[in-house]
Amino acid sequence: GQQVMQIPQYQHVQEGEDFTTYCNSSTTLSNIQWYKQRPGGHPVFLIQLVKSGEVKKQKRLTFQFGEAKKNSSLHITATQTTDVGTYFCAGSYNQGGKLIFGQGTELSVKP
Amino acid sequence: EPEVTQTPSHQVTQMGQEVILRCVPISNHLYFYWYRQILGQKVEFLVSFYNNEISEKSEIFDDQFSVERPDGSNFTLKIRSTKLEDSAMYFCASSEEQPYEQYFGPGTRLTVT
Numbered sequence: 639g640q641q642v643m644q645i646p647q648y649q650h651v652q653e654g655e656d657f658t659t660y661c662n663s664s665t666t667l668s669n670i671q672w673y674k675q676r677p678g679g680h681p682v683f684l685i686q687l688v689k690s691g692e693v694k695k696q697k698r699l700t701f702q703f704g705e706a707k708k709n710s711s712l713h714i715t716a717t718q719t720t721d722v723g724t725y726f727c728a729g730s731y732n733q734g735g736k737l738i739f740g741q742g743t744e745l746s747v748k749p
Numbered sequence: 750e751p752e753v754t755q756t757p758s759h760q761v762t763q764m765g766q767e768v769i770l771r772c773v774p775i776s777n778h779l780y781f782y783w784y785r786q787i788l789g790q791k792v793e794f795l796v797s798f799y800n801n802e803i804s805e806k807s808e809i810f811d812d813q814f815s816v817e818r819p820d821g822s823n824f825t826l827k828i829r830s831t832k833l834e835d836s837a838m839y840f841c842a843s844s845e846e847q848p849y850e851q852y853f854g855p856g857t858r859l860t861v862t
Contacts, residue, residue, distance in 0.1 A: 671851075673853075679855075680856050683851065683852065686848070686850055734797065735844055735851065736782075736797055736807075737782075737784075737792075741791045
């Protein structure tokens with residue numbers, strides 16, 4: 639079935655270090671979205687990528703969508719303690735709204 | 750800023766009982782969703798709803814589950830006969846279009862004892 643795999647499961651970094659999480663789908667995605675969930679909170683939308691090879695930036699966050707539209711990554715430059723949380727990718731396989739979430743990467747940042 | 754609201758924030762019920770989880774999506778949104786998240790695990794899609802009918806549902810969404818939009822604002826998820834494994838956080842989400850960004854509510858924590 640349709641699955642989105644995400645690694646790593648956990649990442650512990652020192653404040654100021656970079657962080658990357660990766661998502662991979664077994665089949666081509668229509669689009670991919672990224673969400674952040676703070677501890678005890680709900681998923682909050684960060685970005686959507688639609689085009690093959692697309693790269694989008696939000697301040698220290700860089701999002702990429704692979705050429706084959708099967709993988710994606712989120713890179714955070716110079717992490718801050720406010721970046722703490724779990725980052726989920728969520729893929730869609732058609733133009734519908736059903737999102738298949740990855741397992742998430744829990745980021746902890748040591749000051 | 751408009752937001753999705755959900756009630757109650759926490760529901761405790763006994764196995765076999767029926768529960769109704771309520772959501773008020775963002776007012777101009779047309780697409781509505783329910784997801785669940787078992788503690789410490791990923792978010793799982795349950796069902797999407799558009800134009801007063803289910804548009805997609807997952808394998809989790811079996812005959813024990815139903816959704817309804819009883820009026821112009823509420824969107825409900827009913828579980829007819831709860832099981833222990835239904836214990837999870839249930840998130841409602843809405844979007845203006847598909848496949849636009851989805852706005853998630855704060856969730857209802859369901860505990861089945």
